[in-house]
Amino acid sequence: MHLFLLLILQATAAIGQIDPAHCRYPLGMEDRRIKDDALKASSQWHETTGPQYARLNREEGDGAWCPAALPSVSQYLEVDLGRLTFLTVIGTQGRYIRNSGNEFAREYRVNYSRDGKLWKSWRNRQGNEVNAYTSVIKDLRPPIVTRYVRLLPVTRLSTTVCMRVELYGCSWDDGLISYSAPEGQRMQPPGYPIANLNDSTYDGVHERGKLFGGLGQLTDGVIGQDDFTRTHEYSVWPGYDYLGWKNDSLEYVEMEFVFDRQRNFTSMKVHSNNMFSRDVKIFSSVSCWFKPHFVWEAEPVEFRTVLDDRNPSARYVTVDLNHRTAKSLRCHFYFADVWMMFSEISFQSGNKHARANKTAAPSASATPDDGKTPILIGCLVTIILLLVIIIFLILWCQYVCKVLEKTLIKQALVFPTACGGGYAEPDITQCTPHQCFHSNAPHYAETDIVRLQGVTGSNMYAVPALTVDSLTRKDISAAEFPRQQLIFREKLGEGQFGEVHLCEAEGLPEFLGEGSPLPDRDGHSVLVAVKQLRADATSQARNDFLKEIKIMSRLNDPNIIRLLCVCVSSDPLCMVTEYMENGDLNMFLSQREIESTLTHANNIPSVSLSDLLHMAVQISSGMKYLASLNFVHRDLATRNCLLDRRLTIKIADFGMSRNLYSSDYYRIQGRAVLPIRWMAWESILLGKFTTASDVWAFGVTLWEIFTLCKEQPYSLLSDEQVIENTGEFFRNQGRQIFLYAPPLCPPSLFELMMRCWSRDIPDRPTFEGLYQALKPHVNQS
Template sequence: MHLFLLLILPVPAVIGQIDPGMTYLQKEASQPAGYGGFLLTRVFLEHCRYALGMEDGRIKDEDITASSQWYDTTGPQYARLHCDNGDGAWCPKGPLEPSDSQYLQIDLKKLTFLTLIGTQGRYAGNLGKEFAQEYRLNYSRDGQLWKSWKNRQGQGVLFGNKNTYAVSSNDLKPPIIARFVRLIFREKLGEGQFGEVHLCEAEGLPDFLREGSPLQDRDRRSVLVAVKQLRADATSQARNDFLKEIKIMSRLDDPNIIRLLCVCVSSDPLCMVTEYMENGDLNMFLSQREIESTLTHANNIPSVSLSDLLHMAVQISSGMRYLASLNFVHRDLATRNCLLDRRLTIKIADFGMSRNLYSSDYYRIQGRAVLPIRWMAWESILLGKFTTASDVWAFGVTLWEVFTLCKEQPYSLLSDEQVIENSGEFFRNQGRQVFLYAPPLCPPSLFELMMRCWSRNILDRPTFEGLYQALRPQVNP
């Protein structure tokens, strides 16, 4: 998710509310002037709408910080209104633990009277697609004690943007006085034909669910969940498909498949709530790690072992074996759609297309939906044919991701158009097709298995049962 920030009106003051619509500021005076050396000044809030300097640069780069950043080019210094430097915005890595909060923080250098805050989506030369639909606001006067802003009805969620480019402003009622300000949010996971998927923090959900739910061991703690919501303008066909998806997911019960927790179908908007795992998605998890070695141990670098990678491969094959037994075609198997808990248990999920952090993994073919072409079998790209066999092809690409530790995108040297052309070479089968290279960490026998997954003929590809049986003996008991 990418955010821009606009803050309004600097006044070095301490606030005390007296009448609705107006505020008396207690401002230090050079000479004692009653009330113990403070001067009372009346200010009408509608006049307090002066920009603080996020857009014009008066707020310096070093005074803008963040909980994390995806790349240097998406660092907090780019979180400025109508700014197209870097990749056009700040982009966080995303929450990895339930207690983790992603935020953008501004140090205003002095106590400041704030009446309005605004956000804008990722601009990026008119190519950006991400925006924050809602967020929370925390503030502090000393950087030590933080408070959460809430309106007069006790609500703390501010509604953000509805599209990429338009600035969305929120009047703060009541206003606040602070030196430090943080925008805090949960990630928008994806957007597809049905609607949107958001990462949320749910309180009291284990008590709400029936006995035997997968969240029973959470001891009433808040948990991360993914909430998939049907768009208000969805067609009747999309509504029927959404209900069909709920029906299918309600049947799924496997240790390596994400669980449907609850649904809302009695009123609009229709939505479903599924598990979300503490360690986030497999792509993010692996891309932040190195293979286990003396160096990683000595320098406390996050690492994984070859045994860990093989265990991940077995779990993914086991989950896909279960889906195949139900004739369920996933269509978007990739490390970004595999989640991990704190014990490195993998659960396969599908949070819709165009996930913000992975928007470059999808390609919009004219007249068709956005597609993960770098993971797709040739018949899926050229003929629109999706089967368990095309899932097997995607499984081979997912294995390749795992054993490269997700350090690069599949076919990274090919453009999207060249990837599509390469699918034509697979169809013609004249020896000119380009295969993914053998990852250095990958055992030769495992790469041979990947190559079988990418067989031109569907019948030559292994089944998920066969893949599971081939992979399981390679994992240490």
């Protein structure tokens, strides 16, 4: 009974709500649910290469659809999905035909139509029309609502192309085919980043400040966060997830919704921001008119919102539409504050197609009352009341459990207990999370998490106990460099008490002399990173800075950034470390494609699979060295790996201080910043940072490398969902979400990644084992 009720409740909650992360079902090309007569093409080379042979993983006819002419804007393969569909993924193959053909489309464009008449070009989240990537599986970001899809192969060479296809998604039960609204506006508050609250993925018409005839971000399945300046997407602008308006030019926001057919509407769900500290609130009220046929009905549905000035969380507001029947709705949303912002709107429809007539006469065939009716009614009422009580108790128990669980996780994030101490391999059996959460031990690990970020903003290594109470200049082995020979070029980042600068160091190779890790520049200056303590730093910050110098001075490995020299004879205190002209690995890879004939022919910056494997081996070698000293990095990621012209990698520590990567970090109560997408579950829940948690982060770093840093890890999950996912790792009930296998990654290497993400710490490999496992891959490539 319990399970049955849960299923009912979950099914009800899911109606009209699309989750792009789970809406990825094959739609029927390979298994033939999409029939041959639903496939069309602009042309075909031969009857044996017609559109009916464009089915993924099938070897029929001559192996694929091949157009009669070379690809151009006029050549396309068209698929009729039979109904409106939320399309999230496209999979493609070339022609194989039992090893006798190899024609394939390196790139293709996507056009789509909801009615088969008006065709639109798919655009990315930046609003640009682009070719799909060359990989077999292509995520559509944003996804599209459509019935008809056209794939238009593109080639830069005069070659024949052939295609096989599968489409992935799920049914669009909402039935919404377009919405119109005023264009979103720009928020320019003093002291805050500019937020562009426009609908950048809208596929309709933009004219005279209005949007009409299309769908966009309000139907992409991504709900905005509590802070509207933070986004779920990687490398987009603040405010991206919301469409927002200001009340200085609008009395209300009018939106019109058009559906595929007449529907009996039960409710409308509007996800609204409520960050009232920034003059944003959910709408105060809404009035909706209905158009069942050709004219609008005079009587609207009125709904007044219960405003909340205590909880700034974004939330869904459910508007009761009273089972009104229509094919179009027009709603006026009224402001409750200066700004109003929406991120998703969905509709729920009943099975009825007309409102009940409350004054209808009784049916002529009605059965007369035989005296037992009151008894039956009493029994039914009793049963219904019992069911309501049972459902209430179940929901209340679930609510209490969820609140307790979230409280415990939040406590773990902010107040990890003494179970998180120490730098040896952790033994989880010594202390369960339940015991950790409720221990009376002092919460000293809170300091450990807060100080994950050093005084200059860079990451701070965790090492066996180092005392700095009596640390003096004699304890620092690095040489004193003349600070006047450091020429400022750029500020890379900053922390609470210091900054990281990119500088030119004049005469540094000569100053360091024989054995210098720097290349000979024939007297020219070299680029270095300079961490500088500000004059207003506290005595504790000064001690931490000296401790960091002592830590860095102990490192001497070809794959670890070296401390070159210091300026500590006078204030401000400075440490000078290596810096690579090619910058960090994340930026380097994200600007490149995998090496191919196409990249060579068009001079596209590229890397080979061998290059990627070589990078992985070097990072494992550097981490093997750190582990041998019992040092724990705590922020291993591609943003913290620097690269020279020979693709030599050196592991660094100042990615945390750079604004460029601020979205990679989760801020706790305005103080601690944590790279949660790279962190092991025990680091998030228990505050445990060890070599084993660095191994977890290495697995995520490998995943970044083999996706060419094109997306953030767990990009479809919000920060809060990532934290919830770590709870699933702890519970170990098989519901945890893993990163997918990158298309470029060999299966044996992805298996190695999965071992890095083992729930049980002893099951994870060591860095020595990772290095030995990766070396043969480089030799084989």
